[in-house]
Amino acid sequence: MSLRVLAAGHLTTVQDRGRPGWASLGVPRAGALDAPAAGLANRLVGNPAGAAVLEVTLGGLAVRADRDCWVAVTGAEGPVTVDGRPRGHARPERLLAGALLEVGTPWRGVRSYVAVAGGIAVEPVLGSRSTDTLAWVGPPRVEAGVVLPVGDPAGPPAPLDTPRPGRPGPLRLHPGPRADWFAGDPLAAMCHAAYTVEEASNRVGLRLAGPPLERVRTGELASEGMVLGAVQVPPSGRPVVFLADHPVTGGYPVVAVVDPADLWICAQLRPGDEVRFSPARPAAGAAPTR
Amino acid sequence: MRARPVGPSALLVEVAGPAEALALAAWVREQGLPVVDVVPAAETVLLDGVDGATVLAALLAWVPTAEPPVGDLVEVPVTYDGEDLDAVAEAWGVTATEVVERHASLTFVAAFCGFAPGFAYLAGLPEELAVPRLDSPRPRVPAGSVALAGTWCGVYPTSSPGGWRIIGRTDVGLWDARREPPALLPPGTRVVFVPA
Numbered sequence: 185m186s187l188r189v190l191a192a193g194h195l196t197t198v199q200d201r202g203r204p205g206w207a208s209l210g211v212p213r214a215g216a217l218d219a220p221a222a223g224l225a226n227r228l229v230g231n232p233a234g235a236a237v238l239e240v241t242l243g244g245l246a247v248r249a250d251r252d253c254w255v256a257v258t259g260a261e262g263p264v265t266v267d268g269r270p271r272g273h274a275r276p277e278r279l280l281a282g283a284l285l286e287v288g289t290p291w292r293g294v295r296s297y298v299a300v301a302g303g304i305a306v307e308p309v310l311g312s313r314s315t316d317t318l319a320w321v322g323p324p325r326v327e328a329g330v331v332l333p334v335g336d337p338a339g340p341p342a343p344l345d346t347p348r349p350g351r352p353g354p355l356r357l358h359p360g361p362r363a364d365w366f367a368g369d370p371l372a373a374m375c376h377a378a379y380t381v382e383e384a385s386n387r388v389g390l391r392l393a394g395p396p397l398e399r400v401r402t403g404e405l406a407s408e409g410m411v412l413g414a415v416q417v418p419p420s421g422r423p424v425v426f427l428a429d430h431p432v433t434g435g436y437p438v439v440a441v442v443d444p445a446d447l448w449i450c451a452q453l454r455p456g457d458e459v460r461f462s463p464a465r466p467a468a469g470a471a472p473t474r
Numbered sequence: 475m476r477a478r479p480v481g482p483s484a485l486l487v488e489v490a491g492p493a494e495a496l497a498l499a500a501w502v503r504e505q506g507l508p509v510v511d512v513v514p515a516a517e518t519v520l521l522d523g524v525d526g527a528t529v530l531a532a533l534l535a536w537v538p539t540a541e542p543p544v545g546d547l548v549e550v551p552v553t554y555d556g557e558d559l560d561a562v563a564e565a566w567g568v569t570a571t572e573v574v575e576r577h578a579s580l581t582f583v584a585a586f587c588g589f590a591p592g593f594a595y596l597a598g599l600p601e602e603l604a605v606p607r608l609d610s611p612r613p614r615v616p617a618g619s620v621a622l623a624g625t626w627c628g629v630y631p632t633s634s635p636g637g638w639r640i641i642g643r644t645d646v647g648l649w650d651a652r653r654e655p656p657a658l659l660p661p662g663t664r665v666v667f668v669p670a
Binding site: 204205206207208209210211309310319321358359360361406407408409410411413414431432433438441442443444464 | 478479480481482483484486499510511512513514515516517518519520522523586587588589590591592593632651655656657660661
């Protein structure tokens with residue numbers, strides 16, 4: 185079966201869990217920015233965790249299926265309709281052949297996820313169906329007029345799932361490898377300050393305005409590998425939190441790293457939203473997270 | 475060798491230079507350490523997706539060496555007609571013809587990739603031949619451009635903005651996601667440029 189896209193809004197992309205493992209060739213990991221929301225959407229329609237979903241930025245998506253199927257919309261909450269009639273958020277919904285599913289502008293948050301039973305079945309690139317918006321590795325962005333193939337459903341929908349806490353807290357910070365390039369205790373300074381999300385934020389990074397971090401070491405840093413959640417500080421002193429499409433190497437010092445469990449919050453922050461940080465508790469004998 | 479934690483699941487290992495970074499990256503892969511991404515760079519190797527304590531313990535067994543395993547040799551045919559060829563000749567104090575001879579006589583080694591998929595930072599230009607970047611990057615550098623910056627040489631896999639000094643161009647494909655491996659010049663590859 186397939187989905188015909190009639191409108192794709194500001195930016196809609198296909199995303200799964202990304203393509204980690206290719207950084208040494210210069211390939212960003214990509215993948216759903218709000219990974220828990222994408223995972224929930226997949227569970228609701230009975231998909232395996234690695235199935236590809238649609239990531240819709242600030243709504244504006246309209247699709248029509250050519251066969252009856254289960255769909256679920258999670259992440260940023262907003263109007264979801266089928267043929268104009270309201271449907272639920274974060275629950276499996278039956279979409280009949282020919283009916284129009286619309287995901288409107290969210291009331292809060294930025295990115296909504298649309299899972300279809302069977303998963304979006306575009307051709308994988310380097311083992312993933314995710315679109316990376318930095319280098320455009322992966323399938324092209326979803327645009328009006330395209331027809332997206334959908335795979336065969338793997339199992340029945342799962343109407344019951346545990347909702348996640350709705351209120352995001354401060355972003356927990358681990359010390360970065362170049363914290364010593366900054367004056368005083370830069371993590372403490374960040375945890376005491378309030379930042380604002382800047383307009384230029386995207387899948388590459390969450391750009392923050394706030395009190396600039398003062399550098400004590402001048403000179404250039406040789407480019408080095410960057411991790412997901414790295415808080416890089418360019419000469420302006422305004423931090424950038426690296427998200428899924430971040431460049432694999434960078435030449436500005438990384439003062440801190442946002443805890444992986446808090447990255448979904450970054451995916452849902454809008455320009456103008458306030459951001460607070462708090463120190464992450466170092467995990468004793470930390471287990472690998474991936 | 476010094477390793478700095480980068481969040482809860484990565485280590486940044488500081489090394490003496492690109493050759494040692496390559497050697498360590500190759501060693502980590504050979505050892506089969508549980509790492510999702512190994513990212514060599516100019517003075518560091520990032521080990522991402524790791525249990526820091528386990529990997530740190532394993533790293534103690536590494537004997538630093540600046541001799542990475544000898545990689546494949548790739549010949550890249552170049553038409554030396556880049557718009558910065560004369561500027562590079564001036565910087566080197568030689569003629570354009572001599573720039574070509576000199577550049578084509580060197581064996582480069584792909585130290586690491588970055589900037590774009592398949593863009594390899596090629597080490598091998600001696601310090602005295604280092605050239606500065608352009609003061610302001612060009613908005614569009616065509617795919618296949620062979621360019622210099624500092625002591626690095628690079629070939630643009632796709633057209634993109636760029637501030638390196640362009641000395642020539644090649645028709646070889648640097649990047650193809652459907653090829654195995656997708657990058658023509660993965661880290662460790664030896665590269666010689668052949669005047670086309």
